Amino acid sequence: MPAPPTDTDDRALPVSDSQTFARAFKDLRDGFGQRQLWLSLGWQDIKQRYRRSVLGPFWITIATGFQAAAMGILYAALLDLPLKEFLPYVTVGLIMWNLIAASILEGSEVFIANEGLIKQLPSALSVHVYRLVWRQILFFAHNLLIYVVMLVAFGVWRNLHWTVVLAIPGLALLVLNAMWVSIVFGIFSTRYRDIAPILGSMTLMLFVLTPIMWTTKTLEAQGGQVADRAKLAELNPTFHYLEIVRAPLLGEDQHAYHWYIVLAITAVGWIVAILAMRSYRARVPYWV
Template sequence: MALVSDSQSFQRAFKDFRQGFSQRELWLSLGWQDIKQRYRRSVLGPFWITIATGLQAVAMGVLYSTLFNQPLHEYLPYVTVGLIVWGIISASILEGSDVFVANEGLIKQLPSALSVHVYRLVWRQFLFFAHNLAIYVVMLLAFSVWKDLNWTVFLAVPAILLLFLNAMWVTIFFGIFSTRYRDIAPILGSMTLMLFVLTPVMWTTKALHDQGGTVSDRAKLVELVPTYHYLEIVRAPLLGEPIVLRSWVIVLAITVVGWIVAILAMKQYRSRVPYWV
């Protein structure tokens, strides 16, 4: 009968999650320090996050609204929210794949749970997101988006929580295997760029509808892209657009499957990461 190492048990995997969360003073401090370090000696500090995202949204919004012949007061809020949400998605994939390699020194020298580095990354991305929400508030007032909002805007809260819950499993899964196989990170970089093009961040699905306004086969193909549904469950309530139940079901299903895969990866390979880095 084959013996299973205690380090490769579900008990140790869940213990790592609990220990990592209990060390929240550490990862809360490290996550905030990451942002301060990036903008140290600057006058505006972390507010450069908001300024950079805002300028990008305005530049792209004005340009593409002209190219696509879209009303600016509708298109600019659409692009702004899309860029804010996409920032979380892309960072989860790109920074998540590098999370353990980037923290090689801490992993080898600091006796802490492996999940600390996952919590740190997700916390940092939440801080970025919180800063960028200021742009959304400006859009609400500047373009009177608030007039289109109804009770469904409150669905943005669970949608955002789901987004960060998925960011965690993505970071765990890709972080572990990118540490073992270093070719995965550049592959994910190319994949993320492809997803950005395929996901309606800068373009709208309305442009794919038939002349009569019916949903065309091209519009249905967009739903095969998983990131579309993550974008949809957050952007729709924030802009007062109709809520699509199908997107919520798909995101919930991916969340469950993703966490199962992430927990299995933690169970099997958690103890090997310090040797792989």
Template sequence: MSAVVNDGGIPPAPPTSDSKTFARGFKDLADGFRNRELWLHLGWTDIKQRYKRSVLGPLWITIATGVTAVAMGILYGALFHMDIEYFLPYVTLGFIFWGFIETTILDGSVVFSTNEGLIKQLPAPVSIHVYRNVWRSLIIFAHNVVIYVIIFAVFRPPLDWSVLLVIPAMGLYILNAVWVTIVFGIMSTRFRDIGQLLSTMIRLVFFMTPIIWTTKSLTDISGGVSDRAKLAQLNPMYHYLEIARAPLMGEPVALHHWIIVIGCTALGWLAAMFVMRNFRSRVPYWV
């Protein structure tokens, strides 16, 4: 078969592949979101399978988180001489929001490797599994919110209209959950040690983040802010917790918390789009 030539007798240039472009990355995210019936069903099925043949089912999530939060709140409240009416809601909210962060990171790092069969058999956007992981984490988070409702009924924290700030805070949580799943999920598929490293790091960061302790407990003898309290500001997770926890505690949220979280979100999405552009098409070969 003779090659096709143009009027000048020169063969046309071969078509340029767009598999590694930002446009294809955005298209994958958009196509995956449009298939929400699929990832909503898969995420809900994951929860049902996890607690199959269990009498209480997903309520075990609530019970486990609630018991841990109350036990830690009472124990560390006594150790730090904190008012239990303040400290118990503080610790409970810390566990609830940290649970969402931890679940998103750890489950996101294995979201592709644990769905090898589905990825190879079902030609679908990679982002479907990203949205599936975030949706599953939100279901677990919703179960844990019941704990705060109970705590609120008992201790009645002084809430005002600033409690509505939890809505944009959760929006930022979801945006971060998506890019975290993209970056760690795809890179962990290529380098399996990343998942193990994240498991170790998440435990370390838990104790470095004000969840079972407060920055107020780090004040110096004169009552001012100590150097240890200033070091806590270097932990991004502290700022993520503050934008969601403080409104539900009836406390103001400092502007720098929002600035840092929004900045981290923007940087995370830049990394996510870079990973989607360069490695999205390799996921079926790596799993």
């Protein structure tokens, strides 16, 4: 009679491969391969939100335009800044911020919101992340109409030069970051439901601390301690994400260190996301 397997016996019970890097990467590949599903679901999300509306998704553009106009006019008067320069600055910043904030807030609930599909639909977990990011890209595309209007109305096009093409890789980096943010926050918010409210408060705080309604140039122009305080904005990561897209879209000078910081955060973020997918991907259906 053969001896029972021991701890050191190679014939011991096989270990499940559900918590391996191979399965984590396979989930991402399979999810991307199901793009017909998440492309359709993302578009249906927008249609459902504006069902029976005459203007449909263009209400996104109208709401963002009115918000940017109100903020731009108010703070231009408070800070004594020329409206022709400040309003495009605020508008582009707000458009980019909506993409960043949605990635954090909606990303933290991406799996909770899709509880039914996760339990019933046999698909990769990353499908829901791709769906969320695709939906935010569609929102962003609608809001770009405001930018096109500003190019003409405020003469922004006169300031543009070849560096405007850098907005494309900048936007690609934002999308990559939206994905890892949704994966990491989505997984841990599913396990610990207190994380989502905390992220909501944190996002509101970041909005105030990020140069959207104010500019670092205004503070630096005052000199002294006020100028030194402007450097505190460099500690805010969302500032760097804004600058790699906003600066080229407005024809402003580019600073390479913004790109270095964003690239470093992107690399670290994806490492954390892959680790989270490896360790907890199989547990999400039970946590929701």
